[in-house]
Amino acid sequence: MRVSDGRSGTPWRGPAGWLERLGLAAVTARLCLAHYADVVLGRQQLDLAALAGALRQSGLSILPAITLVTAAAGAILGRQAASIVDEFNLPALLLLSISYAVIMELIPLLVGIMVAGRAGVALAVQQATLVVTGQMDGLLVSGVNPITFTTAPVLLAALLMSFAFAVWGSVVTLGTAFVWLLTVSDLAPSDLADALRLAIDPGDLLEAIVKPLVFALAIVLIATVNGSTGGRDPEGIGQAATRTMVGAVTSILLIDLLFALLW
Template identity: 60%
Template sequence: MPRSRANRHFVPRQRDAALFSGPTGWVEGIGLAGLALARCLGLYLRILIGKARLDLPAFAASLRQAGLSILPAITLVSLVVGLILGHQSQSILGQLDLPELILASGAYLVVMEVIPILVGILVAGRAGVALAVRQASLAVSGEIDGLLINGVDPIRLTLGPVLLAMLLMSFAFTVWGSLVTLGATGLWLWGMAGLSPASLLDAFGRALAPGDLVEALLKPLLFSLLVAVIATVNGTAAGRDPEGIGQAATRTMIGAVAAILVADLLIVLLFRE
C-alpha cells in the first residue's frame, strides 16, 4: 500500500515525546477530538447512503460492553434512588400536605439531572475506559502505524462502532432508568403513604413538559459524545510507554466525569430560565 494513502488518515505519529504536551497540547487534543468526531459522523452518513458498512461484530461487542454489562447497575441504582425519593417524599408529606408540589419537584430533579448524569458516568466508566484502553493498546504496541500503512483509519476502526453503541445504549438507559425510578417512587408512596396511582401520574405529568423530556433524552447523547472523544484523545496520547494504558484509563474517567458535570451546568445556565 503506498504511503501516500496511509498519510491521508491523520493520526498523530507515535514518537518518544509525549503527545499533546506543552503549551499547545490542549489545542492539539481538541483538534484530534473534533477530527475523530467528524470522521465518525462521516462514517455514519456513508453507511446510511450505502457507501460503507458498519463493522457488525465490533458493534455487537460494543453493545454488550456498553449495554448488558451496565444494565444491572443502572437498574439497581435507579431502583434505590426511586425508593429513597419515595421515602423522603413520604416524610415531607407527613409535615406538609402538598403532594403534587413535592412529587413534581422530586420527579423533575431525578429525570432531568440525576438519571442523565448517572447514565453518563456509568457509560464513561465502562465503555469510555474500555475505548481508551483499546486505543492506548494500539498506540503502545505500534499497531497504529501498521494500520495506517494498510490504509485503515485507527480512529474510525475503534471509535465508529463504540460511539454508535454508546449513543443507543445511553438513550435506552435514560428511558429505563427514569421509568424504574419513578415507578419505585410511585409504588412506595402508594403502599406507604396511601397516594392513589391517579394522583401520582398527574403529579409526574405536571412536573415534566414535552420539552423537558426531550432535553432529558438528549443530554446523555451529548455526554456520550464527550466521553468518546475524551477516551480517543487520551488513548492516542498514550505513546509507546506501557504505563500510558493505565494513565489513559484514569484520565478518561476523571476527564469524562468533569466534562459531564460542566456540560450539564452549562445546559442549566444557558438553556433554562
C-alpha cells in the first residue's frame, strides 16, 4: 500500500492517479469483505472495541441531529400538505406522493449526507493522521493491514447505522407529518394508512433499504482513499476531510440519480 509524500510527480496525481484511487477503493472493499468473511468463519476476531467506537462515531453521536432534522422535515411536509389538501381536496394523490418522496428520496439523502459529514470525514482524518504521523508505516512494518485495522470497523458500523437511521428517519418524518395532518385537516387515519400502503410496494421498500447502504459504502471508500492519499504534509489532513465531504455528497447525488434511472 503506497502513501503519497505530497510532492509533485508522486502517486495519486493526474489521470493515472484517479485509476490508482479507484484501485485502492476496490482493494479496500475486497479486504473488508474478506475480513468479515474470516470473522464469520472464525478465522479472525472482530475488534469489538473498534466497532463500538465506530458505532458511536457514525451512529449514536448523530442520532439527535437525525431525529431533529427528520422531525422538522415531517413538520414542513405536514404543513405544506395540509394547506394543499384544504385548498384542492386531493388528499389521496397528495399523501401518496408525499409518502413516496419521504421514504424513497428525502430520508436516504439526509441519512447519507449526515453519515458523510460525521463518519466519512472522521475516517478520512484518521487515515490522513496515520499517514502524516508515520503510524501507517508502523502498521505495515508490524504486519497489520491498515485497511482492516481502521476501515473495516467503520464500514460495518456505517452500514448498520445507515439502515437503522433510514428506518428511524422514515418513521419520525412520516409520523410527524401525519400527526400534523390529523390535527389540522379533516383526514381520517385510514386515509393516511391507505396512502402509505398504495405509495410503497415491496420493491420500493427494498430500494429504500439498499440505497442508504450503497451510500454508506461509497462514503467509507471515498474517505479511505482520500485519507490514505493525502500526503505527509499536515495540511493534507484538512484537505482529505474537505475532499471526502465534497466527494461523498457528489457521489450520493449521482448514485441516487442512477437508482432513479436504473432501478
